[in-house]
Amino acid sequence: MTPADRLARLIEAADRVVVFTGAGISTESGIPDFRSPGGVWSKMKPIYFQDFVASEDRRREAWTRTFTGTAGWTGRSPNAGHDAVARLVAAGKVSSVITQNVDNLHQDSGIPDDRVIELHGNASYATCLDCGLRHELHHLKPAFVERGEIPACRACGGIVKTATISFGQSMPLGPMARAEEETEACDLFLVLGSSLVVYPAAGFPLLAKRNGARLVIVNREPTEQDPYADLVLHEEIGPLMSRIVPPV
Numbered sequence: 001m002t003p004a005d006r007l008a009r010l011i012e013a014a015d016r017v018v019v020f021t022g023a024g025i026s027t028e029s030g031i032p033d034f035r036s037p038g039g040v041w042s043k044m045k046p047i048y049f050q051d052f053v054a055s056e057d058r059r060r061e062a063w064t065r066t067f068t069g070t071a072g073w074t075g076r077s078p079n080a081g082h083d084a085v086a087r088l089v090a091a092g093k094v095s096s097v098i099t100q101n102v103d104n105l106h107q108d109s110g111i112p113d114d115r116v117i118e119l120h121g122n123a124s125y126a127t128c129l130d131c132g133l134r135h136e137l138h139h140l141k142p143a144f145v146e147r148g149e150i151p152a153c154r155a156c157g158g159i160v161k162t163a164t165i166s167f168g169q170s171m172p173l174g175p176m177a178r179a180e181e182e183t184e185a186c187d188l189f190l191v192l193g194s195s196l197v198v199y200p201a202a203g204f205p206l207l208a209k210r211n212g213a214r215l216v217i218v219n220r221e222p223t224e225q226d227p228y229a230d231l232v233l234h235e236e237i238g239p240l241m242s243r244i245v246p247p248v
């Protein structure tokens with residue numbers, strides 16, 4: 001039996017699968033893996049949360065990056081890997097998708113918002129740091145691009161920031177708690193495209209394993225957690241997952 005066949009069997013035998021995704025599922029959509037050599041963070045420095053809040057200059061730089069697409073976080077389409085995961089969710093096989101990505105591609109592939117748990121936030125919209133109001137980027141862009149106006153909250157005047165979790169910002173409590181619950185409740189934990197090096201997110205696969213779930217890791221490169229997995233595949237996600245969960 002091939003590794004792909006074994007994965008298909010494990011998915012079939014599982015009652016409740018949690019899918020955990022990282023940059024590797026979105027590189028096939030053309031979104032760069034920002035931690036890799038040549039990735040975003042090797043070309044430009046991250047803007048720390050504290051600096052964003054404290055400095056108008058840093059806010060201006062952050063918004064310039066957002067509106068010029070410099071960071072390349074968003075603006076792409078879901079690929080075959082996202083679509084296969086969406087089919088597993090629609091079939092009732094996958095209870096939720098925990099993602100380290102901020103690109104909104106799981107939602108764009110048709111997975112309901114409440115099934116996607118975002119550990120690092122979302123770069124496709126913004127929120128007010130004071131009152132939490134959501135702001136759409138296309139509403140904020142014209143004033144910034146045409147008049148250099150740094151976005152401020154239309155309700156309270158507070159500082160507005162893309163809804164990502166920045167360096168220096170604490171992990172979001174709600175999503176972290178939900179991710180933990182889902183991880184403990186699953187019987188198969190499927191990692192798709194994460195190098196599993198960024199904690200605390202990278203702690204979930206082992207938590208699943210400790211709770212008796214099967215662990216499968218699909219990633220182009222080996223990960224430190226490969227030795228703990230029941231099955232490891234070093235393959236491209238889109239082609240693999242489309243074979244396992246073919247389009248209907």
Ligand SMILES: [Zn+2]
Pocket residue numbers: 128129130131132133153154155156157158
């Ligand atoms: Zn506000």
